[in-house]
Amino acid sequence: MGRAPCCDKANVKKGPWSPEEDAKLKSYIEQNGTGGNWIALPQKIGLKRCGKSCRLRWLNYLRPNIKHGGFSEEEDNLICNLYISIGSRWSIIAAQLPGRTDNDIKNYWNTRLKKKLLGKQRKEHQARRGCNLKQETKRGNENSNMVAGNNINNENPYWPELPVLAPVPYSNAEQRFNNHAAIRKFLIKLGGRFSEDNHLINDGTNLHQFPVDMSSTPPIYEQSLDIPSSSRDALNNSNAQFAQTLYNNLDGTDLQALQGQNNLQAELGEMAYSNPQRLDGLEFFYEEDMLNNKLGTVSGEGVGWGDMSSLVCPPVAPSYEDMQQGMLQESAFHDLRYPGIH
C-alpha cells in the first residue's frame, strides 16, 4: 500500500508561481500566519497549490529578509566547515547563515562551491604533479623509493598516494547519520542559533520562524554568537586553529557523538566501498585516479577502526586550503594511530 498523497494532485497547479499567487500567499500569512496547517492553507485562500508547495514558496522566497546570491567568503568558509563537520544537513547549515535558506545553500554548494574547491585542488595538484615529474625525471632511479607521503613536511603529497581509510565498521550506520541532538549541541557550542532563538511570526507555530529584523542581525560569528572571541576571530580569519579551539571546548560526550559525523574521508571511503555509485558528485574530495586505483584494494575484511570513542577528532578545516590540508592531516593522523595500516 502506497502513501496517501498530501493533496489532490489532479487539481493542483505546479510549476513557477505567478506574482498574483505570491501576493495572495504573502499577504495572508503576514496577516494571519499559517494557522499551523500548511495543507489546509491553500484552500483557505483559494490557491490551487499543494500545501507543501506553499510552505516551500514562503520559506524559500516570500518570507522577509531572504538573501539570494552574493555569498561572501566568510559564508563560503562557514558552509565548507559545516559541510565537512556534519555533511549535507542543509537546514542546520542554513541556521548558521542569517537570511539564507537551506535550498539556496544546497544549490550554491552543488553548483559553485564544490566546483570552486575542486578547481583549487586540481590546480594545486597539477602544479605539484608537474613539479614532481620534473624532479623525478632529474633524479632518475636515485630516489625511486621516495613516495609523496614521505615528504609531508615539505609539500603536500600527491593525492593519489594518500591512503584510503578502511571502511568503518559501524554496526548502526543509520544512527550515525541521525544524531541530531549531538549536532545540535555541537552547533550551539559553535554559537549557532536554533529556532528557539528566533522570533515567531503571528500564529506562533514553529513553521515559520525567523529573526524579526534581519537587518539588525549581526555578521556571522560576531556579537550575536556566544562563542569565545578567540574562536570568532579565528573563524573570521580562516585560521586553522579555530577548529582546534572548538574541539577544545567540547566535552567528551560531544566528541563521542561527533566522531561518526565528521570523518568525511572515512565516510567517503566507506561509501565507495559499500556502494561506489553513492560517490557521484563527491569525487572532488578524491582524485579520480585515487578512487580508481585505491578503492579496489580495500579489503572486504578491512581493518577495523575499533573503538571509535577513543579516536580524537581531527579539526574542522576553516578554509579551502585548510580543508584540503585537513584531509592530508587526517590521513597522517590515521598513519600515526595505525602505523602500517592503509
Added chain:
DNA sequence: AAAGTACTCAACCGCGACTAT
C-alpha cells in the same frame, strides 16, 4: 546567427520524524 552545451535555481518528490487521536 544558430545550434549545442553548461549552468543556475526554483520547485517537486519521497520519505523519515513528529504529533495528535
Added chain:
DNA sequence: AATAGTCGCGGTTGAGTACTT
C-alpha cells in the same frame, strides 16, 4: 500501542538563461 495526518528535510529535476562553438 497503533494509526493517520502533517511537517521538514535532502535529493533530484527541468525550465530558463548564459556561454561556447
